Amino acid sequence: MFETLLLEADARGVATLTLNRPEKRNAMSGQMIGELHQAADRLSADDTVRAVVLQGAQGSFCAGGDLNWMKAQINADGATRAREAGKLAAMLGALNTLPKPLIARIEGAAFGGGVGLASVCDVALCAPDAKFGLTETKLGLLPATIGPYVIARMGEGHARRVFMSSRPFGAEEARSLGLIATISQDLDAAVDAEIKPYLSCAPGAVAEAKALALKLGGAPGPADVKLSIDALVARWDNDEAAEGVDAFLSKRKPNWAETS
Numbered sequence: 001m002f003e004t005l006l007l008e009a010d011a012r013g014v015a016t017l018t019l020n021r022p023e024k025r026n027a028m029s030g031q032m033i034g035e036l037h038q039a040a041d042r043l044s045a046d047d048t049v050r051a052v053v054l055q056g057a058q059g060s061f062c063a064g065g066d067l068n069w070m071k072a073q074i075n076a077d078g079a080t081r082a083r084e085a086g087k088l089a090a091m092l093g094a095l096n097t098l099p100k101p102l103i104a105r106i107e108g109a110a111f112g113g114g115v116g117l118a119s120v121c122d123v124a125l126c127a128p129d130a131k132f133g134l135t136e137t138k139l140g141l142l143p144a145t146i147g148p149y150v151i152a153r154m155g156e157g158h159a160r161r162v163f164m165s166s167r168p169f170g171a172e173e174a175r176s177l178g179l180i181a182t183i184s185q186d187l188d189a190a191v192d193a194e195i196k197p198y199l200s201c202a203p204g205a206v207a208e209a210k211a212l213a214l215k216l217g218g219a220p221g222p223a224d225v226k227l228s229i230d231a232l233v234a235r236w237d238n239d240e241a242a243e244g245v246d247a248f249l250s251k252r253k254p255n256w257a258e259t260s
Helices: 030-045 068-076 079-098 114-118 148-156 171-176 189-200 203-216 222-236 239-249
Strands: 005-009 014-019 051-056 104-108 108-111 122-126 132-133
Touching: 005 030, 014 030, 014 189, 030 079, 068 079, 068 222, 068 239, 079 114, 079 222, 104 114, 104 189, 108 114, 114 122, 114 132, 122 189, 132 171, 148 222, 222 239
Parallel strands: 014 051, 051 104, 104 122, 108 132
Antiparallel strands: 005 014
């Protein structure tokens, strides 16, 4: 079915979608991006699914974008870059508008695109020792395609505390920023408590209520998505991106970093 994901559902109609590249801390490759979009479409069309839990395999949520995938985009032509950025944006949009409650269960690292995935969920829960960060600028990149969803979740003022600095932050700060709703030592119990009310609700009404909330809340529209795609494509063409990604893969500091 999928090579980078696991998808299963229980008798209640609760589906669990697991990012399954643990050797890469579940970083998103081009293949995973495509499979996440396919999974979103499948879950949207499945009337037996009442709620969806998004998690990462083996104790890590998502380390962001796969750096080898990023390097491939830096070395690609403009049309390829635009196509790949569009696939990433379309996947995020499909998860954001999924007509089911989408609940993030976060352990370990949620960096870069992992914060973006948490932001497109209706609610995100995490373990006390979870770590977060919008780490793109440290690599000469931008939190571009995830940006509309991160800003929608945190609000501009909160987002600006962490959007540009690449600094890591913990669970308590993630909650203060509005990214995380609940911090729990027992994530399974906390997720079940979040799911339980939905199982008494009319599924169609839940879907329509979510769509209404997105519309009333000013969900990112086509212009916002295009702006984010264009920004990412342009940044992939910047020398800083090539230097930052190469430095990371070579395990050295980029030329703009402090040497002391």
